[in-house]
Amino acid sequence: MKIPTLLKLCQRNLATASKPHLRQDAGFNMVELVIGMLVIAILSSIAAPGWLAFINNQRLRTSQSSVSGALQLAQSFAKRDKIAWQASFRMQGNLVQWAIHPATTDPTTLPVSTSNSSAPNVWYSLQDNISISTSGTGSTNVNPVSGIYRAIFNRQGCIVDKADAECTDTPTAAGFSPLQRITLQHSQLGPARKCALVMVPLGAIKTAEDAATCDLNP
Numbered sequence: 001m002k003i004p005t006l007l008k009l010c011q012r013n014l015a016t017a018s019k020p021h022l023r024q025d026a027g028f029n030m031v032e033l034v035i036g037m038l039v040i041a042i043l044s045s046i047a048a049p050g051w052l053a054f055i056n057n058q059r060l061r062t063s064q065s066s067v068s069g070a071l072q073l074a075q076s077f078a079k080r081d082k083i084a085w086q087a088s089f090r091m092q093g094n095l096v097q098w099a100i101h102p103a104t105t106d107p108t109t110l111p112v113s114t115s116n117s118s119a120p121n122v123w124y125s126l127q128d129n130i131s132i133s134t135s136g137t138g139s140t141n142v143n144p145v146s147g148i149y150r151a152i153f154n155r156q157g158c159i160v161d162k163a164d165a166e167c168t169d170t171p172t173a174a175g176f177s178p179l180q181r182i183t184l185q186h187s188q189l190g191p192a193r194k195c196a197l198v199m200v201p202l203g204a205i206k207t208a209e210d211a212a213t214c215d216l217n218p
């Protein structure tokens with residue numbers, strides 16, 4: 001018999017002999033599947049709380065950005081139009097809502113929008129489980145009027161206590177703080193807070209990430 005023929009026979013025998021092993025090694029048995037599922041379940045239970053906290057913190061940060069953006073828009077429109085503009089915030093049921101409008105406009109008459117726009121004279125809602133923090137260190141210090149927290153910017157962009165006030169006027173409204181602060185919290189994040197602050201009288205707007213830094217002195 002020729003050598004090439006012998007080689008072909010050997011290769012054929014090796015291939016045939018290896019087939020049962022391939023069938024035996026293919027896939028997983030029931031015990032291996034159960035163990036794999038248990039490992040996945042344990043890892044998921046460990047990771048889930050951290051992941052949920054991360055998501056909730058992102059939602060709180062997004063809401064903070066919306067509040068800060070509303071303040072900046074109201075200030076910008078006041079400078080542009082040379083009239084007083086106002087950023088308004090309220091709790092409507094379980095939702096925080098915000099609106100920007102001329103300070104002479106009654107915010108209670110404004111409609112509620114379902115879009116994510118930032119057009120003036122409309123109420124917009126923040127994300128679920130967000131509320132306005134009104135107690136504790138670094139909480140909101142803007143006094144609500146008829147349930148609405150108001151930040152008024154005069155024609156020069158200064159934060160003031162009334163629409164016709166000048167930047168250099170001494171505030172006369174009761175409880176008007178030299179550091180205006182709107183603070184948000186998430187119902188599932190414990191004491192974690194994020195705030196947007198407006199410095200008086202310059203109207204500088206900044207944000208802070210926790211109760212301690214929200215409680216800054218002017």
